[in-house]
Amino acid sequence: MEQATRRATIADVAKAAGVSKAAVSFAFNTPDRLNSDTVARIRKVATGLDYRPDPVARMLAQRRTQTIGILTPQALDVIFTNPYFGEFSSGVATAAEAAGMALQFISPLHGSLARAVDRATVDGIIAVGLGRDHPEIAHIRRSSIPFVLVDSTALPNEPAVLVDDEGGAAAAATHLLELGHRRFVVIGIEAPSAGLSADPTADPDWVTSRRLRGYRAAASAAGIDIPDDAVVVGPASMDGGTTALHRAWAAGQRPTAVLAMSDAMAIGALRTARELGLRVPEDLSIVGFDDLDIANYTDPPLTTVHQPNRQKGEESVRLVLDRAHRRDMEPEAPHYFATHLVVRGSTAFVPPSRQEVIDDRT
Amino acid sequence: MEQATRRATIADVAKAAGVSKAAVSFAFNTPDRLNSDTVARIRKVATGLDYRPDPVARMLAQRRTQTIGILTPQALDVIFTNPYFGEFSSGVATAAEAAGMALQFISPLHGSLARAVDRATVDGIIAVGLGRDHPEIAHIRRSSIPFVLVDSTALPNEPAVLVDDEGGAAAAATHLLELGHRRFVVIGIEAPSAGLSADPTADPDWVTSRRLRGYRAAASAAGIDIPDDAVVVGPASMDGGTTALHRAWAAGQRPTAVLAMSDAMAIGALRTARELGLRVPEDLSIVGFDDLDIANYTDPPLTTVHQPNRQKGEESVRLVLDRAHRRDMEPEAPHYFATHLVVRGSTAFVPPSRQEVIDDRT
DNA sequence: ACGGTCACCTAAACCGGTTTGCTAAACCGC
DNA sequence: GCGGTTTAGCAAACCGGTTTAGGTGACCGT
Numbered sequence: 001m002e003q004a005t006r007r008a009t010i011a012d013v014a015k016a017a018g019v020s021k022a023a024v025s026f027a028f029n030t031p032d033r034l035n036s037d038t039v040a041r042i043r044k045v046a047t048g049l050d051y052r053p054d055p056v057a058r059m060l061a062q063r064r065t066q067t068i069g070i071l072t073p074q075a076l077d078v079i080f081t082n083p084y085f086g087e088f089s090s091g092v093a094t095a096a097e098a099a100g101m102a103l104q105f106i107s108p109l110h111g112s113l114a115r116a117v118d119r120a121t122v123d124g125i126i127a128v129g130l131g132r133d134h135p136e137i138a139h140i141r142r143s144s145i146p147f148v149l150v151d152s153t154a155l156p157n158e159p160a161v162l163v164d165d166e167g168g169a170a171a172a173a174t175h176l177l178e179l180g181h182r183r184f185v186v187i188g189i190e191a192p193s194a195g196l197s198a199d200p201t202a203d204p205d206w207v208t209s210r211r212l213r214g215y216r217a218a219a220s221a222a223g224i225d226i227p228d229d230a231v232v233v234g235p236a237s238m239d240g241g242t243t244a245l246h247r248a249w250a251a252g253q254r255p256t257a258v259l260a261m262s263d264a265m266a267i268g269a270l271r272t273a274r275e276l277g278l279r280v281p282e283d284l285s286i287v288g289f290d291d292l293d294i295a296n297y298t299d300p301p302l303t304t305v306h307q308p309n310r311q312k313g314e315e316s317v318r319l320v321l322d323r324a325h326r327r328d329m330e331p332e333a334p335h336y337f338a339t340h341l342v343v344r345g346s347t348a349f350v351p352p353s354r355q356e357v358i359d360d361r362t
Numbered sequence: 363m364e365q366a367t368r369r370a371t372i373a374d375v376a377k378a379a380g381v382s383k384a385a386v387s388f389a390f391n392t393p394d395r396l397n398s399d400t401v402a403r404i405r406k407v408a409t410g411l412d413y414r415p416d417p418v419a420r421m422l423a424q425r426r427t428q429t430i431g432i433l434t435p436q437a438l439d440v441i442f443t444n445p446y447f448g449e450f451s452s453g454v455a456t457a458a459e460a461a462g463m464a465l466q467f468i469s470p471l472h473g474s475l476a477r478a479v480d481r482a483t484v485d486g487i488i489a490v491g492l493g494r495d496h497p498e499i500a501h502i503r504r505s506s507i508p509f510v511l512v513d514s515t516a517l518p519n520e521p522a523v524l525v526d527d528e529g530g531a532a533a534a535a536t537h538l539l540e541l542g543h544r545r546f547v548v549i550g551i552e553a554p555s556a557g558l559s560a561d562p563t564a565d566p567d568w569v570t571s572r573r574l575r576g577y578r579a580a581a582s583a584a585g586i587d588i589p590d591d592a593v594v595v596g597p598a599s600m601d602g603g604t605t606a607l608h609r610a611w612a613a614g615q616r617p618t619a620v621l622a623m624s625d626a627m628a629i630g631a632l633r634t635a636r637e638l639g640l641r642v643p644e645d646l647s648i649v650g651f652d653d654l655d656i657a658n659y660t661d662p663p664l665t666t667v668h669q670p671n672r673q674k675g676e677e678s679v680r681l682v683l684d685r686a687h688r689r690d691m692e693p694e695a696p697h698y699f700a701t702h703l704v705v706r707g708s709t710a711f712v713p714p715s716r717q718e719v720i721d722d723r724t
Numbered sequence: 725a726c727g728g729t730c731a732c733c734t735a736a737a738c739c740g741g742t743t744t745g746c747t748a749a750a751c752c753g754c
Numbered sequence: 755g756c757g758g759t760t761t762a763g764c765a766a767a768c769c770g771g772t773t774t775a776g777g778t779g780a781c782c783g784t
Contacts, residue, residue: 007506009769009770009771010770010771010772011770011771019733019734020733020734020735021734021735021770021771021772022733022734022735022736022772022773022774023732023733023734024771025771025772025773026733026772029772033731033732033733034731034732034733035731035732035733038732038733050504052480052505053480053770053771054422054769054770054771055480055481055482055483055771056418056421056422056427056483056769056770056771057422057739057769057770057771057772058770058771058772059418059483059739059771060416060418060419060422060738060739060740060741060769060770060771060772061738061739061770061771061772061773062739062771062772062773063739065418065483066481067466075455075459076451076452076455076456076458076459076465077452077453077455077456077459077672078452079455080447080448080449080451080452080455081445081448081449081452081655082448083443083445083448085442086442086443086444086445086448087442087443089438089442090438090439090440090442090443091439093437093438093439093441093442093467093469094438094439096438097437097438097439097469097471097472100471100472102466102467102468102471102478102481102482103438103466103467104429104464104465104466104467105455105464105465105466105467106464107455107459109459109462109464110459110462116464118414118415118417119417119428119464120417120464121417121418121421121427121483142412143414144369238655238656238658238659239655242659267656267659268659270659270661271658271659274661293443293600293601294600294629294656296633297600297604297629297630297632297633298660298661299632299636299660299661310439371739371740371741372740372741372742373740373741381763381764382763382764382765383740383741383742383764383765384742384743384744384763384764384765384766385762385763385764386741387741387742387743388742388762388763391742395761395762395763396761396762396763397761397762397763400762400763415740415741416739416740416741417741418739418740418741419739419740419741419742419769420740420741420742421741421769422739422740422741422742422768422769422770422771423740423741423742423743423768423769424741424742424743424769425769
């Protein structure tokens with residue numbers, strides 16, 4: 001009784017309907033080429049056989065996959081719990097869906113990004129946060145798959161989606177300086193596969209370097225120095241933020257304000273502050289970066305640098321699709337988005353009491 | 363000068379190396395079948411030509427895609443910003459990576475989940491949160507792609523990953539009852555495409571129904587009633603939680619405790635409490651559900667029902683891969699995970715002052 | 725009655741790999 | 755020096771669609 005349950009192929013439908021494979025294909029893809037009665041008949045037979053064209057065969061024949069890939073140097077399990085990525089991907093998804101494109105995530109497979117790229121069946125790649133030191137950039141390039149770089153200035157002649165990191169960072173620092181703060185701790189994002197390089201700012205293209213330049217530019221304009229030992233880094237997560245600030249505190253840092261390079265880390269810092277018995281913003285000001293949805297829901301609500309996360313995602317697919325369609329390869333200028341400070345509740349004037357504490361430290 | 367930049371195919375490599383296509387294929391996949399010198403030569407030629415086997419052609423020939431799909435009835439843009447999904451997907455990614463599987467997201471394409479399923483090139487599907495009312499379940503079934511249901515009791519005879527929703531919910535309610543609370547507001551998750559059905563508990567399989575049963579079971583065991591108008595629903599987001607609690611308040615509800623069915627909504631409720639001038643937990647207790655990472659970072663830290671989000675993801679891929687490999691289709695029992703209450707700082711004894719407020723209401 | 729159009733449909737090539745016989749040569753023991 | 759077994763590699767079928775280049779017959783005007 002039990003059928004062999006092999007799916008019906010286009011040949012089965014053709015035979016059953018007494019037409020050629022081509023006719024069946026036409027019936028679905030370009031029905032205008034067929035008599036409408038024939039189309040109806042073929043469609044009916046197809047439905048009866050529960051025919052569903054094999055998407056893989058279709059991809060091969062058409063040489064396009066209708067899929068775009070999001071590539072990240074970090075493993076997916078960390079990516080998916082990073083709300084910044086969530087918002088960015090959300091933007092990607094919006095635009096991809098509008099364009100009828102499916103979405104695939106490309107991340108190191110057994111540790112190798114190159115292998116993952118080779119196995120990816122995509123028409124275009126959106127590569128997020130690839131530093132100059134990532135050799136896979138060259139690999140992607142050679143693969144001749146259109147791509148766009150996000151948050152990376154590593155390849156100035158390739159299409160890219162960027163934000164004004166330095167400007168945003170400067171605005172954050174300036175805000176704190178205007179509130180009277182002079183002693184900062186900076187919480188940076190560690191490079192993904194930075195490997196052994198102890199210096200998080202070794203790569204001048206890495207986001208931490210860019211934002212740090214912004215902080216320092218504003219500070220030095222006010223005659224203030226942000227020394228290297230006031231900079232701590234960690235993974236861009238809440239836990240990373242908590243740990244980083246604890247580490248700075250343990251190392252003797254007694255800031256009145258914290259400049260965090262991501263909201264997730266800022267939320268972590270918020271917790272460290274509680275654990276240290278510091279009230280925010282009365283005892284310690286904290287400003288984040290990203291302006292995640294959740295920045296509005298913390299207590300106090302987070303002062304942070306806004307960047308258009310979802311919009312960056314949408315723009316990325318626009319660029320990569322653009323490039324996939326007209327392959328003329330004219331080098332496109334990087335697309336820069338503006339950033340701006342959003343002042344909420346986590347920053348305040350520097351308290352005189354804390355000022356003493358600062359002078360206390362040796 | 364400029365090459366035609368067509369990628370080298372296996373035929374090109376074969377010709378250049380003076381061997382057959384089969385030999386090239388063997389050189390990469392089953393080198394044992396060839397003389398090792400030949401393998402080396404072929405590999406060298408391939409490298410020289412920058413040959414990279416077309417993954418699509420390979421999929422077609424092998425009839426497997428090495429990809430698993432995560433299917434959701436909601437659009438991807440909402441999924442990606444839902445931290446519960448993030449943690450679940452994180453678990454999926456971990457196990458998928460270990461198995462060498464790529465990950466694809468399947469969500470309604472131009473509004474149609476069925477169309478999205480038909481276009482998906484996956485070896486297995488992990489379907490999250492599909493209610494009994496989703497007709498696409500039948501579609502997936504017919505498609506003969508192995509699948510596993512997550513958070514859905516709609517198909518008792520199919521492999522599924524579930525948690526003890528009722529038990530967890532009962533534990534949450536019991537905890538509050540023991541703290542003396544008697545007046546609750548329940549914040550539920552609205553059904554995705556519930557459509558016009560005003561009643562969020564219309565579908566007894568829907569997560570909101572399951573958890574509500576748990577809350578009510580515990581309450582009625584204590585002789586307490588949770589009336590329908592103490593139940594408000596919204597999307598499972600922070601904003602959904604904020605709005606829902608505001609709506610309940612506006613409708614005259616004056617609870618001493620809030621039972622939220624997701625941590626995201628609980629965080630939203632936390633904000634509503636602040637906006638209403640209520641301190642948590644002094645004036646209002648709030649307990650969430652999910653035990654997201656962030657539940658540890660709110661102020662106060664969130665009392666919530668723990669469920670193993672990542673583990674559910676990992677188990678899902680294990681089940682679906684299992685089913686894909688040995689296709690014997692023996693119906694497997696649903697896999698249930700336990701839940702348990704995690705008491706943190708957002709719940710406390712009901713305050714006498716608030717008790718008066720309650721008696722105040724008309 | 726005949727060449728020309730047009731509408732409709734087909735045969736066959738193609739996409740780029742994998743896999744299944746099968747053959748030819750080398751090796752082997754006796 | 756002969757049958758039997760390995761070893762190495764090839765040709766061709768195959769996966770399941772799409773697409774191109776015709777072919778067939780009906781209709782049409784003259």
